[in-house]
Amino acid sequence: MCGIVGLYLKNAKLNSKLGKMFTPMLIEMTSRGPDSAGVAIYRDKVGKGLIKLTLAHDDPNFSWKIVDAGVERALKCDARVKVIGNHALLVTDAREQDVIKWLDDHHPEVRVVGSGKMIEIFKEVGLPVDVAKKFKLEESHGSHAIGHTRMATESAVTTAGSHPFATGADLCLVHNGSLSNHNRLRQELKRHGLKFKTENDTEVAAAYFTWQLRNGKGLKEALIEGVKDLDGFYTFCIGTADGFAVVRDPIACKHAVLAETEDWVAMATEYRAIAHLPGANEARIWEPAPQTIYTWGHA
């Protein structure tokens, strides 16, 4: 099962309503994925020379001040931490790899769930409605968001195994389906130096795209390569700094529907997740074709 949803606002006037429009999409997909839920929201681009990391800790009472002060002291940089649920946004002028190394050395239990200039990723086990509340999703503004409700099949129900998975700066992936060659591919990617935190198949797909992009491939090229190398069932929705992309496996095994109006583009596993959006009744609606890459924004 699993449900995936994406919403891209073509009309920037709606940006303040992103959370209001997007949250019911996620919650509507609860019956497809009650185990965990996650979202990537694109908003509040940080300035030149700054990066934004989304960090997560299993302990909701973890003191993020220690990370803030520790990073500043060790890396002689500026850092600001904003706590949202058991996640925290860290904005700093330090280099990303230095921050990650410092976290690995001092707080290995802290997970880096996303990084870039705009992206913020929030994910947690539990019902989508509770996850949305925890991260104040409904009040969120932004230009676009993608989300996932998980019914676990390939690996355990954990926060780390929840989607979205980051695949590079401002990039992330949600997946409906299951991959059959993820074990072999994981071994291959490990040889290329990629690190894995779970036994999850989607993490392998995310690492695969990270690796392709790192090797200089554009997003579209990376997705075309992915269709060749990833075996199994999948509908992917990929969030980028400027929009999102959708791609399905060659036999289009997993449901997907796209809807577009003057104001927005939405994708979902089922149309009912889109039905409440303003203007949905008049939207152009179609099922995306297999192994065809659809992109919006400047993806």
Next chain:
Amino acid sequence: MIEFDLQKDCVRALNARLHSLPKDTNERRWIVRNPMGEHAIACGLDLPLTVEIEGHVGFYCGGMNKHAEIQINGHAGPGVAENMMSGLVRVKGNASQSAGATGNGGLLIIHGDASSRCGISMKGIDIVVGGSVGHMSAFMAQRGNLVVCGDAGEALGDSIYEARLYIQGKVESLGADCTEKEMKEDHYQELAALLERAQINAIPNKFRRYGSARKLYNFNVDHADQY
């Protein structure tokens, strides 16, 4: 005419009301508002009712239909009119995959495009698509007609039995044991009648006909490599 608002009451209540109508009912015309992509709207009808649905529906709309005429003024999700027995289902927008799957009879009309597996395992249903169909359409089709005014995706009519496929546009590829066949006079007439019933404007002599080469289901060891 009876109006039913799915914002006010649930699909189960709608279907229960439609199922409980007596044979001699006067409540023959129904309008369903706010379908909101719900699944299984107007499934299992068994009377000559007309049901018009104002908006986009989810999965399996009009499934198992018998006698009723159902019109969807919007998009239809997967499995629209699946296993229809008789009657008519009309989709004004596009349809997702497996439209008309396993249908035994009746007429399914899709004015837009249908997605993959349109008419999969059809057993006597007639399907007329104004646009194109996706891959694996008419897979293991056994009986009935599939008319496509646009193009057909990969592996059309794979492992087909005795259904007839009329395609106006390009066929990406034919599936195992599916072959092009000659259009004879009775085929033109059959096609013209279907297009007329579907109220879709197209010229029969622009279509090509495809069907079974009958090599696969009449087992012959010489054809074992085709399995």
